[in-house]
Amino acid sequence: MNKKIFFAFCLSVIVMGGLLSFKLINDDNSISGRAIANAGLTLPGGFKAAVIADNLGSARHLVATPQGDIYVHLAGTKNGKGILVFHVDGDKATLKSSFGTFGGTGIAIKNGYLYASNSREVYRYKLDDKNEVINPDKPERIVTGLLDRRTHAPKAIALDNDGNLYVNIGAYTNICSEFDPKKTGCPILDSAGGIWQFKADKPDQTYRDGIRYATGLRNVVGLAWNQQDNQLFVMQHGRDALTTLFPQYYTVHQSAELPAECMFALKKGDNAGWPYVYYDWMQHKNMLGPEYGGDGKKLADSKYIEPVAAYPGHYAPDGLLFYTGNQFPEKYRNGAFIAFHGSWNRAPEPQAGYCVVFQPFKDGKPYGDWEVFADGFAGTEQQKASGHAVHRPCGLAQGPDGSLYVTDDNKGTIYKITYKN
Incomplete structure (x- = not known):
């Protein structure tokens, strides 16, 4: 065979083989068992x-309705409105309306009402039989006068099956050290650093009307009522600055990885231990904090509850959802999805998080290892490592067809994740 002809033949085989391989990879839509989603x-x-x-x-x-609408709460307002209403049809969401003169975080639907919070109040709106707000200009104020010291000010909410509303009151400090807690304890725990319980249908409640349901929680943004075991689950943002404050006890690597971001299953009266303790996910132990006599080795008092699951430090969990749909494979049923907003303080280690993870559950409790479910929100590896993330996951909701919705509070993007075998 002529050398030129032979070379051309070989080149064509290589090119066609590459194209075939490319087609097979894309038809299968998986590389090493991971799908490449068309939303990046x-x-x-x-x-x-x-x-x-x-x-x-x-x-x-x-939050999503059975009719295919989603209510999205903005941190601020857009054109003077803080809640946007979309109708979702396939992979398209059409804006139907907007209402509410306040921004915030918390939003939930229960027993014919839409609940929404800002940093100081919780309101509710009556819904009609199509789960549409009847009078968007006149919400009923359920809770007022909540503590707002700017730091950890967002008020996340959840509702149980017995007419109760749960509100996070974040601590407005890292570790309470500015209050000389060795002498007086942490004085802000009477009004912050925990979950407060209110009646879901009683107007204008204040702290005096509420119950401090659980304490010792630095800041909770992701919380949800687990229907499988009828219990409140929360995700805590762990403390910062271990090596900055105590370089004699902690390396920069330890400070990047510790303390764990923790999932707690709460009952009335529980104390998760902040600011006195932190959880070391590498040792699987509750540790005494260095401000309170700890040295990275001393264990915490057993009176404090331990987390039911733990995750690397500074990932910043902002959303928690228990999946009850039928669309996803069986392994996801009754398990928890967690939206990690991403870190800013893991230097000199790369910044991390910016993902949605899945935590398997069995009989109402975490079972087995967690896994990254959705990644790539941050953009390139360089953007992620530097903390300059393009998108940062925050909220989670389950659609009526079992799809998963994820919000991004950086660019204001809403993702819809679906499964088709």
Whole structure:
């Protein structure tokens, strides 16, 4: 065979082989068992993601209705409104309306009402039989006068099956050290650093009317009522600055990884231990904090509850959802999805988080290892490592068809994640 002809033949085989391989990879839509989603996310095989809305502002938590609508709460207001209403049809979301003169984080639907919070109040709106707000200009104020010291000010909410409303009151300090707690304890725990319980239908309640349901929680943004075991679950943002404050006890690597971001299953009266303790996810132990006599080795008092699951430090969990749909494979049923907003303080280690993880559950409790479910929100590895993330996951909701919605409060993007075997 002529050398030129032979070379051309070989080249064509290589090119065609490459094209065939490219087609097979894309037809299978998986590389090493991970799907490449067309919204820029990486997902497990069989899952797809689509951007259904974008540039909304700082989109925080959201909730979906059986009729295919979603209510999205913005941190601030857009055109004077803090709650956006979309109708979702396939991979497209159409803006129906907007209302509410306040921004915030918390939003939930229960027993014919839409609940929404700002940093100081919780309101509710009556819904009609299509789960549409009847009078958007006249909400009923359920709780007023909540503590707002700017730091950890967002008020996340959840509702149980017995007419109770749960509100996070974040601590307005890292570790309470500015209050000389060795002498007096942490004085702010009477009004912050915990979960407060209120009646879901009683107007104008204040702290005096509420119950401090659980304490010792530095800041909770992701919380949800687990229907499987009828219990409140929360995700705590752990403390900062271990090595900055105590370089004699902690390396920079330890300070980047510790303390754990913790999932707690709460009962009335529980104390999770902040500011006195932190959880070391590498040792699987509750540790005494260095401000209170700890040295990275001393264990915490057993009177403090331990987390039911733990995750690397500074990932910043902002959303928690228990999946009860039928669309996703069976392994996801009754398990928890967690939206990690991403870190800013893991230097000199790369910044991390900016993902949605899945935590398997069995009989109402975490069972087995957690796994990254959706990644790629941050953009390139360089953007992620430097903390300059393009998108930062925040809120989670389950659609009526079992799809998963994820908000991004950086660019104001809403993702819809679906599964098709």
